Amino acid sequence: MKILAQQAASPSIVSLLLMFGVCSLAAAADERPAERPPAPPQAVSLSIEPSPTAKPLNPERTVWLDVANKKVVLSGYLCLREGLLEMLVCKQQTKEHESIIAIDADAYVIHAALIALGAKPGTPVRFQPEFTPPTGQKIDIFVSWTDDYGRPHRYAAQQLIRKATQRYFTAVIDPLPKELKIDNRGDLRYDPNTKELIWFGRMTEEQKLDLLTRSLNKEYRKAIESFFTSS
Structure with missing residues (x-):
């Protein structure tokens, strides 16, 4: 564990x-x-x-x-x-x-x-x-x-206690909010083929707060909160 x-x-x-x-x-x-x-x-x-x-x-x-x-x-x-x-x-x-x-x-x-x-x-x-x-x-x-x-x-x-944190966390978001610009070279990525928002590894509280400021979209914010809680 x-x-x-x-x-x-x-x-x-x-x-x-x-x-x-x-x-x-x-x-x-x-x-x-x-x-x-x-x-x-x-x-x-x-x-x-x-x-x-x-x-x-x-x-x-x-x-x-x-x-x-x-x-x-x-x-x-x-x-x-x-x-x-x-x-x-x-x-x-x-x-x-x-x-x-x-x-x-x-x-x-x-x-x-x-x-x-x-x-x-x-x-x-x-x-x-x-x-x-x-x-x-x-x-x-x-x-x-x-x-x-x-x-x-x-x-x-x-x-x-976490069972595993060094893994990918995903959430389907379709469409991606227009105001949200994601650099797929970072920890937060978006796959346009599967329509999935992707996060890898542990998310810190500072990272969560920063990501939440990028969009008011409910589905996006729900995904970020889920990534933080699960990681």
Whole structure:
């Protein structure tokens, strides 16, 4: 599976909000290294400040418990934009090659925070003697960050996952709006034979906004929005 962290610019610091709701949570074992690894190049700090009712649970101040609002806030950094996905979050300097976000915190601290909110401990997936899916309290996981332009972003964690992005996306538009001039040497192309508007690869938010300014045609704008969402 391919993953892609959808970014507007180049944010490296992100916050995760864990709230009761949708995703399955399984209790994670705490695997501590013999020696504490050195700090990563990026400074680990909150990009979205927690509410005044939140309290830090570790010296690194990367895990915050907000009992009043029933949520846990994790402060980490983006470690993988595209690649094979194994997990959403890992402890720093462990599984960054297959995780979207890394955090300077032990699993037991996050686990304790969720237990403090009333979450029920779960069990990991089992394959023997037969397949048994993971169990645990259902929660919502949101990822928040501020981009280089100071704009805040907040996405459900599953929105950061894409099965495939390096492919063509198409939409039939007939006729092509007269005011729309398309250079077929770029990422956006038009095939007059099949009457298809074509886009290749991932579309950034800036690209989407730029393309939407080129025409008010409803079918064209619908196609651009679809390309952006699908990629």
